[in-house]
Amino acid sequence: MSLFHTPFIAAPMAGGTSSVALVKAVQDGGGLGFLAAGYKSVESMTAEIAAARGAGLRFGMNVFVPDPAQLPPGAGARARLEEYRAALEADAARYGVTMPPLRLDDDDAWQGKIDALLADPVEFVSFAFGLPGTAVVKALQKAGTTVISSITTVDEALAAAEEGPDAIAVQHHTAGGHTAAFLTSGGPRAESTTAGLLAQVRAAVGLPLIAAGAISDGAVLRDVLAAGADAAQVGTALVRTEESGARQVHKDALGDPGFTETAMTRAFTGRWARSLVNDFVRDHHDAPEGYPAIHHLTAPIRAAASAAADPHRVNLWAGAGWRSARTGSASSVVKEFLSGL
Template structure:
């Protein structure tokens, strides 16, 4: 079974749903001695299977697949009326600005193909399976581990870390406040924790000395890597640092925005998805500061809006996920980023 200590470079390529994570990127990170990841979110099981096959064609090294844990507070039978009502009210607000046909009605029964994807990663014996947005059941983690897969659970607080360890997790991805994209909080409606990543790593290492820890969130420099390793991280995870890599599937509008001086900072928003996420601060985020905590319903409603804006090259109408270290991202091959940061990661 894969362990972080078995990696030539203690660098994990973050799973980035929505396009950036590709088989080419995952394989490039793994071939460079890190641990590459595919993002299964927003894809059906057949598409994920194709990506796993393609990744295996490109590398013999271990890689991982990330799954989104369904938000049970947004599924039928779990008190959905409040969140559905909030999402529909937000849709009415957006319909005053955009054509209704670009705002499909949300589907509270959509669980992102959870069961089919679980069956897939079990059947294909993916080397590493990670989970974001919640804690899978103990029996799910046990089944994966029995099949030979290492299991990673994304957490954002020491409390979530304790829950995951109690449920059988042996590897945790500790996501700090500087992370680009969605925060992995177990409760989508909760305000995301602001504890600095180094403090989170140090605290979880103290209470869970036998668990492997991946530090994630805004990491783009060797100095950050050395600090996090010294705090107790076994590996670091990079995502924003890979967005400009040629192997990444980052959209053209996103690539351009990351290098455009008009975008001066990142900010947290629920405007695009209903779940707190960090991206380059743009007009859509500024115009919708009070979007409801109704993931994945809001995400479903704005998908066409975002796609249309991206196709038109409009950076102010789509999500531009990025961590706080985005200015350090470079248009370099993924292997170069892994080697540069992996060199620092080798110094605890």
């Protein structure tokens, strides 16, 4: 039996998609669910942990690692952010919302979340957007937590392994939502398949591996397991399910034949992420780097677009296998993935 007791892991999806209800449905189907601390306060994160425990669930928590280079960004980067803010005025005017001032100090309550996870440990903690540091890894392990670092290249895997995590999540560029890249730009690439990248990482490090990126059905799950994965992390395939907390406009877009491709974009948050290509992605194809400052700039536009059921000004995170995402219960989706094993 693997470290996770199942080959199916529900990817942590920040912004409300990874609900306690989704974690429960995934567990009912035979998988392991993750909650996402990203964009939440420490209090909201701990409340979700309490709710999941109260429901008797096994689960993990994902935490964003802040980028010191963005806290705050340098003068040149700040000037580019101000230019982008001005470029967003037309989008804001479409919905009658006001553009907020630049926010350059948001570290997503990093230390508070680490302190809370040490004070009241959960079974699994995964990290994205960077490495947490050896001291954090060791402290969490001492508290009884299994630690997972996320990477996108062999070089990142080697750097992660130096810190001594229990496992590594190997994210291919076909994955939906934000890239976990931290040693490269994380922009568009044309490298191997998810199984191919996983095999490269398997040859470089001796840790349990989780495959992520376009794990769209049971056949792909079997491929990555055959390539050496201990489990696969599945995100987009769960977004449309009943228990997903994703916005309805997002769920509907994934099933809309009017959307025909995905692309990596920085338009919504200032960090590369894979989304369905809509008007906002097209209009802001040259958006600068600047996470999470751009996330805060576009937040009122995205909220207004969602309220108006307008899919063309909201982030529609989607992996390359998005067409297979279906409605119904997440438990049924998990069972279908696992049925051929």
